[in-house]
Amino acid sequence: MPEIPAVSRRLLLGGALATGALAAGVGTAQAAPVMQAGAVPAPMPRRRPGQKSMIDVPYESHGTVRVGVIGLGNRGSGMTEGWSVVPGCTVTAVCDIRADRARRTADRLVATGKPRPAEYGGSDESFAQMLERDDIDLVYIATPWEFHYPQGKAAMLAGKHVIVELPIATEIDELWDLVDTSERTRRHLMLAENCSYGRNELAMLKMAHEGLFGDITNGHGGYLHDLRELLFSDTYYTDAWRRLWHTRSTASFYAMHGLAPVAAAMDINRGDRMAVLRATATEPKGLADYRERFMPRSHPSWKETYVNGDLVTCLIDTAKGRVIRAEHDVSSPRPYSRINSLAGSRGIFEDYAGVMSTSGGRIYVEPDHGGHSWRAFDAYRKEFDHWLWRKIGDDAANNGGHGGMDYVLQWRTVQLMRAGLVPDIDVYDSAAWCSPVPLSVKSLAAGGRPVEIPDFTRGSWVNLRMGLDSRASEMPPVA
Numbered sequence: 001m002p003e004i005p006a007v008s009r010r011l012l013l014g015g016a017l018a019t020g021a022l023a024a025g026v027g028t029a030q031a032a033p034v035m036q037a038g039a040v041p042a043p044m045p046r047r048r049p050g051q052k053s054m055i056d057v058p059y060e061s062h063g064t065v066r067v068g069v070i071g072l073g074n075r076g077s078g079m080t081e082g083w084s085v086v087p088g089c090t091v092t093a094v095c096d097i098r099a100d101r102a103r104r105t106a107d108r109l110v111a112t113g114k115p116r117p118a119e120y121g122g123s124d125e126s127f128a129q130m131l132e133r134d135d136i137d138l139v140y141i142a143t144p145w146e147f148h149y150p151q152g153k154a155a156m157l158a159g160k161h162v163i164v165e166l167p168i169a170t171e172i173d174e175l176w177d178l179v180d181t182s183e184r185t186r187r188h189l190m191l192a193e194n195c196s197y198g199r200n201e202l203a204m205l206k207m208a209h210e211g212l213f214g215d216i217t218n219g220h221g222g223y224l225h226d227l228r229e230l231l232f233s234d235t236y237y238t239d240a241w242r243r244l245w246h247t248r249s250t251a252s253f254y255a256m257h258g259l260a261p262v263a264a265a266m267d268i269n270r271g272d273r274m275a276v277l278r279a280t281a282t283e284p285k286g287l288a289d290y291r292e293r294f295m296p297r298s299h300p301s302w303k304e305t306y307v308n309g310d311l312v313t314c315l316i317d318t319a320k321g322r323v324i325r326a327e328h329d330v331s332s333p334r335p336y337s338r339i340n341s342l343a344g345s346r347g348i349f350e351d352y353a354g355v356m357s358t359s360g361g362r363i364y365v366e367p368d369h370g371g372h373s374w375r376a377f378d379a380y381r382k383e384f385d386h387w388l389w390r391k392i393g394d395d396a397a398n399n400g401g402h403g404g405m406d407y408v409l410q411w412r413t414v415q416l417m418r419a420g421l422v423p424d425i426d427v428y429d430s431a432a433w434c435s436p437v438p439l440s441v442k443s444l445a446a447g448g449r450p451v452e453i454p455d456f457t458r459g460s461w462v463n464l465r466m467g468l469d470s471r472a473s474e475m476p477p478v479a
């Protein structure tokens, strides 16, 4: 295998290698999106006077990053402890509509030797009071999906940068509004897409950008997680908020964990873009079947009707003619997978290949391999390990959930803010990756017709630039 240069061959060659730009002529800003006849169009709202792109805009340097957290359930409470152990980061305020959760989280931080954060809670407007503080640089939002858009927007209007759990919003006009609010307020808003910082995902990105797969032609990712037991638990999701989404519409609610790494490897918004989406959905069977077998007739879930298809698949055409298949299924019995697969003219990678393992992976690339048989990924993962994992992989293993990728996301976000660097994931990536939520609804309502995906960059997607494939850099020393 070739030795990896510090800067990827893709950037040295102006992107020609991985993006197929030599053949397609991209990089010259003339590439036209492939629009399908009959596709439902996606209007592009105009920028207001004074509103400017946030692409390549660095964070201002922060000596310490002061975090305010909204939503202290399963995810938010664990991530709060994660923020508190990143060098140069401190949690100054915590908020939950349930005041006891703010108290519990504050107590836990104090028990681990951290300063006590200010507590907010008691009403669904408590977060707005927290946002009035002037000692918060970054707001982290881990509330149910319906609150992400209003809370993310309010945080930017209050002058804070924002990191929001998946999805940042669930409607197209809300996604545009978050882009526009970011451009007007000059605050960054990013999706907390931890899986994009997964070790295999970042190795896949590096292999793609080094040209190992030749011209990338297709990718496949998703979120296939049997959540039935948790969805029907009375103690896990607060007020059953996540199950209730399955009573509202058929949508690809949460495919971003598998879609985003494939999109990053394809340079989406950095030389290519997601242009058209078509959705299919199977019948909603899984949740009703589970309820029938395991839930007593007195359970409140018996008043509900589940309409979300078990397997929702989005086929996404990119402007440069690639295809992404993004899947979502949380209501069928099956082992966990984010699929995480990428293929091109010289080879293919598939994650989740082992029988028991979630981190196995298999590969087949020419000229290294032949004979139509898969090879183990281990040696490639070592060779193409991203600098972030080489640098902080041991810390991540000790500190973080989800195999360490939560810590890598948090460490990197704090590093970018402290060092005054450009975000790896910006508001345009976040909006594009979340757009299949409403667009799958739209496509399915139109009988599976193709729908155009908005260009949230307003034309800047043609320019090659770095993202998750960042250059190695140091965390500034803590004073």
Ligand SMILES: NC(=O)c1ccc[n+]([C@@H]2O[C@H](COP(=O)([O-])OP(=O)(O)OC[C@H]3O[C@@H](n4cnc5c(N)ncnc54)[C@H](O)[C@@H]3O)[C@@H](O)[C@H]2O)c1
Binding pocket: 070, 071, 072, 073, 074, 075, 076, 095, 096, 097, 098, 101, 123, 124, 125, 127, 142, 143, 144, 145, 147, 165, 166, 167, 192, 193, 194, 236, 237, 238, 239, 241, 402
């Ligand atoms: N990236 C990941 O790996 C990952 C993993 C799990 C969950 N998540 C995401 O995290 C978010 C939270 O999920 P969860 O499992 O922690 O749910 P949860 O029900 O355990 O927690 C949600 C919390 O938000 C609070 N809340 C509700 N409305 C509020 C409001 N208006 N203001 C303040 N607090 C409010 C609730 O009281 C609760 O404590 C979801 O968006 C979910 O998709 C992401």
